[in-house]
Amino acid sequence: MSRYALEGRRVLITGASAGIGRDLSLRWAKLGARLVLCARSEEELEETAVGVREAGGEALVVPADVTDPEACQEVVDRGVELYGGLDVAILNAGISMRGSILDCDSEAMLRVMRVNYDGSVHCFSAARKHLVQSGGQVVIVSSLTGKKGIPGRAAYSASKWALHGFFNAARIELAAHGVHVLIVCPGFVDTEIRKRSLGPDGGPVQTQAKTVGRVLSVKEVSEAILSGVHQRKREMVLPGLGRLMCYLDRVSPRFTDWLVSRMV
């Protein structure tokens, strides 16, 4: 994407303190975007902001827990106050959980929903009128598990499926207001999310995560998101093996269930 396309664009990125969100922040900064960076850990957000400024971009750090609607509103309000509006909201903050549904604590499973789904809805609700004003874009960082439920990750899968339900409906409604919605569904990405994952009791996970297929780099995901925003795509599934799995699931869901149970 050319620098011109993002020059001066006012962009909210949640989950900007690490992983995909941090990489996106640094890349969008190089392209001239003005960023509002949100996550819980202020120190790590400040590190992202230093990188953003070194790359020639502008960054406003607003630490917030996305499960708190008032905190999400403050993030958006402070960004709009500084930059005069909002053009893009990248709803990326998320946590994972691993464990059999026979063992997982129900409150812990719903905590994943509160961060991944409720958190995105809170941020979107805080941002929507500004996105309508600018004819802006919403980017949802979902997952391949939002396309195909994965054993051992039921709560995580559910939180991503919920995002698809909400934002697929939102896409149709928002089109009438000139707002575009992109949902991105990566497979495994090389970040620390698996180490930070919740275990069945809601505490830190004790087991080593197994990845399947090629693990994407954060660079690949960030570049895919940039091209999806530029081309105003509806949905992106990556890598190719993920697209193949989605196709097989439409043609033969029983076979795909069997395949997934063997792979994961």
Ligand SMILES: NC(=O)c1ccc[n+]([C@@H]2O[C@H](COP(=O)([O-])OP(=O)(O)OC[C@H]3O[C@@H](n4cnc5c(N)ncnc54)[C@H](OP(=O)(O)O)[C@@H]3O)[C@@H](O)[C@H]2O)c1
């Ligand atoms: N890595 C993968 O394999 C993979 C695959 C598909 C999709 N994804 C999705 O990609 C997104 C980013 O994940 P990642 O891999 O970059 O993970 P990560 O490195 O663990 O980063 C997660 C980010 O979310 C923030 N976050 C977590 N809970 C939050 C809360 N309650 N309020 C505000 N911010 C919160 C974290 O910051 P704080 O802890 O400081 O709050 C951090 O900045 C997630 O939505 C994830 O589901 C990841």
